[in-house]
Amino acid sequence: MYKVFVKDIPIILSTKKNIGAQYTSIPLKLARFKKLIKKINKGKLLYVNLYHRNEEKLEKFLRKKLPVVEAAGGMVYNSKKEILFIYRKKRWDLPKGRIEKKESHEEAAIREVEEETGIKGLEIRKFLTTTYHVFKRGGKYKLKITYWYEMYSDFDGEFTPEKSEDITKVKWKNFEKSQKALRKSYENIKLLFPKEYLTTHPNDRVTEV
Structure with a gap:
């Protein structure tokens, strides 16, 4: 299954015709992808499932329908198990950026995290997941x-937000502050986090943290 986010609404691509009563299911061969995107942007469509029994066809469909930009980024932890966040355009996000020619995904992920935050001493621990958005x-x-990697750094110096990329803050966040930040983040970013990060007390107020 793939989730391709248009703003914060996912277009589902799956091998199953029925994934829920609220979903409009469309065979992949009949899907008009750009029309679906426009409907979502206009608020006319919230739940859509594009299906094909062959899973390999799903990503091939995506790559054929729109020009692709490949990027890489990182979920960075420190020794306190805090996570590195950036603040850009009134949302908390994780650092990422475009992969350059002749650059591996891992090299791009480290370079972009360093450029956007000023962090040093990054070490990739493992590959996490791939996200898709329009x-x-x-x-x-x-x-x-975007190809995401779990990283580690014991950096404790001053961060330098990349202002040319509209980044105004870079902060380590503990578990509680990460939960709050995710309430002002993007749905595709939330896919990287364990479920416990996405559950907060109903009385918590959404404030800038």
Whole structure:
């Protein structure tokens, strides 16, 4: 199964015709992808499932329908098990960026995290997941495919937010503060976190942390 986010609404691509009563299910061969994106952006569509019995066809479909931009990023931990967040355009996010030519996914992930935050001494621990989201650039829709890695650093110096990328804050966050930050984040970023990070007390207020 794939979740391709348009803003914070996922288009599901799966091998199953029925994944829930609220979903509009469309065979992959009949899907008009750009029309679906426009409907979601206009608030006319919230639940859609594109299906094909062959899972390999699903990502091939995505790569064929929109120009692809590949990126890489990191979920960085320190010795206190805090997670490194960036604050950009009034949302908490994780550092990531475009993969350059002749650059491996791992090399790009480390470079982008360093550039966006000023952190040093990064070590990749493992691959986490791949996320997909649609964005618009120059009047055209594009698909960003991001490869995420779990990283570690014992860096305790001053961060340098990359202002040219609209990053205004870089902070380590413990478990509780990470939970609050995720309430002002993106749905595709939440896919990287264990479920316990996504459960907060109903009386918690959403404030900038």
